[in-house]
Amino acid sequence: MPLPQPDDLTSLVLRTDFGDEEAWDAVRAALDAAGEYPHATYVSEHRFAGLGVQAVMAEEAAAGEDEQIFYLFLADAATMKDSGHPLLAVDLSDEPGRTFRVPARWFPDISANLSIANMDFAEFADAADGSGTFRGFDQV
Secondary structure (H helix, E strand, O other), rough: OOOOOOOOOOOEEEEEOOOOHHHHHHHHHHHHHOOOOOOEEEOOOOHHHHOOOHHHHHHHHHOOOHHOOOOOEEEEHHHHHHHOOOEEEEOOOOOOEEEEEEOOOHHHHHHHHHHOOOOOOOHHHHHOOOOEEEOHHHHH
């Protein structure tokens, strides 16, 4: 079964951790509060519970060409536990499997630029700090 498609000009945020409903609500609230416009298509389906990067890549590889997406963001256990709610950004196209963390504060900028192909995934991943987290281009 292919991964869900995001709504126009938004990025797919796929929930993979279902242990804390309040944390999921907090993640969505933080992402929604970070930007002026909607930037996320939220998917919270139990069939994605525990899904990791390799499994996401396998699902995407099995999808038809018209069903493929180029990147997505996972709301995994680390996202739910950290107060900054850093999503795991996953490249599914240019360098499949490449990842970096995105705190909610930076999500709208990354989502907007990736959704209109203004910037490439690698530009953000290359700007991630030593912990693998993107904290803006001024932090590099």
